Amino acid sequence: MKELFDTSSLTEDNPHLADPASVEASTAKTSAAALTRMRKDLEGSVAILTVCHKYLEALQQRTAVLEAMLKERHSIQKGDQFFAAEIKRAKAVDPFITALRExxxxxxxxxxxxxxxxxxxxxxxxxxxxxxxxxxxxxxxxxxxxxxxxxxxxxxx
Structure with a gap:
């Protein structure tokens, strides 16, 4: 069982692992590099999220503009319907007016x-x-x- 946990062959192949200070420095260096990569990944993610947030804000503004345009269009359509009805009524009365003038x-x-x-x-x-x-x-x-x-x-x- 002791052979399973024997690290002597490991230290023979990698002499820098025999020195605990060297191992700790190597681990710290690896951890620092990993943390630096993670920080850069996070910064990249934050930048992407910021761009997405700005894009969503722009979409919300555009949606508000489109909704206002749609409301205006509905108002115009209602006005068009009203004036179409007025024109229809006027055309119905015009022949009678013409006959009276004659x-x-x-x-x-x-x-x-x-x-x-x-x-x-x-x-x-x-x-x-x-x-x-x-x-x-x-x-x-x-x-x-x-x-x-x-x-x-x-x-x-």
């Missing part, structure tokens, strides 16, 4: 000249506006009243 002279000769003239002024003023969103219910109601007067019936709202 018959303006005939309307003014009618027995209810003042009422029709007032209704015509209201309608033409609204029709001449630049199609900004406005309350259309009043002037559509005026149109209905005018039509009922033209047809000889009384329109009730």
């Amino acid at each position: 018959r303006k002279d005939q309307l003014l000769a009618d027995k209810d000249k003042e009422l029709i003239s007032l209704a015509w002024k209201t309608i033409s003023t609204q029709a001449a506006a630049d199609r900004k969103p406005r309350e259309r219910a009043d002037w559509i109601e005026a149109c209905k009243t005018l039509v009922s007067l033209l047809q000889g019936t009384q329109h009730t709202s």
Whole structure:
């Protein structure tokens, strides 16, 4: 059993192992070199993590910008839908306005000249506006009243 732990052959092949101070110095040197490598590896890892952190911050900023752009796009789409509906409503009323303009002279000769003239002024003023969103219910109601007067019936709202 003593032969298993006999280090004499080891020290014969490596004489520097026979001196405990030499072994300790060698171990310290090896440990220092290992620690230096580990420190450099850690510094490299920290540098990589720093770069990754900066990249993630940049991604977060870009994500915030993209989210803001997406919200703005949704707002624009809602606005586009609103204006498309307004344009559709305006196009639906335009033929009626055109017909009224064509018959303006005939309307003014009618027995209810003042009422029709007032209704015509209201309608033409609204029709001449630049199609900004406005309350259309009043002037559509005026149109209905005018039509009922033209047809000889009384329109009730």
